[in-house]
Amino acid sequence: EFNKPLGLIFIELKNLNILEGFYGPDTVVELVRVYANAIKSCVRDIDFVFRIEDQFRVLTFNGLDITDKIVKRIKSKLENTEYEGIKVAFEVVFSHVPELEENVLSAIESCERKLIERN
Secondary structure (H helix, E strand, O other): OOOOOEEEEEEEEOOHHHHHHHHOHHHHHHHHHHHHHHHHOOOOOOOEEEEEOOEEEEEEOOOHHHHHHHHHHHHHHHHOOOEOOEOOOEEEEEEEEOOOOOOHHHHHHHHHHHHHHHO
8 A cells, every 4th residue: 555646558569470470570679679669768767667578667657637548648648659560459458546446456457457448
């Protein structure tokens, strides 16, 4: 339990296995690197961005309104991101403590549930 607002943003890159089959593993590594740089360019240095397999997760200590702006900025940036003419499909979901969820665990579960529902 902590006293600051927390925004959680999950970004899932879709079909990386299929892209690897078509273009090879080196291209997929570069695709992930390009998309990672695009995501990092949308957040501040004090926000946390990390990757777990095909998902990026962003933690930002902002109010819900700022978290929503970051989500919109990420979506816009990724819609215009590509590597050697290859675009990766993606999904962006978010949650927020305390405005949308009571605690961090329920916010994480909410994001994971949203990603599953959109698959």
